[in-house]
Amino acid sequence: MGLTIISQEIAALAKKDELKPINEESAPDIERIKKQLDMLDRRLDNVDSIVTAVAERVMKQPIIFNVTCSKCGQKIEIAIIGNEKPSR
Numbered sequence: 483m484g485l486t487i488i489s490q491e492i493a494a495l496a497k498k499d500e501l502k503p504i505n506e507e508s509a510p511d512i513e514r515i516k517k518q519l520d521m522l523d524r525r526l527d528n529v530d531s532i533v534t535a536v537a538e539r540v541m542k543q544p545i546i547f548n549v550t551c552s553k554c555g556q557k558i559e560i561a562i563i564g565n566e567k568p569s570r
Contacts, residue, residue: 540562544561544562544563545561545562545563546559546560546561546562547559547560547561547562548560
């Protein structure tokens with residue numbers, strides 16, 4: 483008897499979710515999700531443009547970081563130099 487109850491519970495958990503048809507109530511939610519995805523797409527395009535511009539700038543001129551060690555106080559200079567534009 484105990485096994486029967488457990489197997490019925492497992493069978494209930496294993497059922498596939500049924501797809502619900504789109505109706506008038508869910509249409510505003512779908513439109514809101516579409517708008518949010520469009521906004522995310524535009525933001526990612528903007529980030530891509532910014533990263534590309536920074537990479538091209540790095541490749542055109544040297545960037546120098548001056549770091550001071552917090553323990554010994556020694557100054558360290560790190561230079562990043564590029565001589566070519568990155569290829570796409």
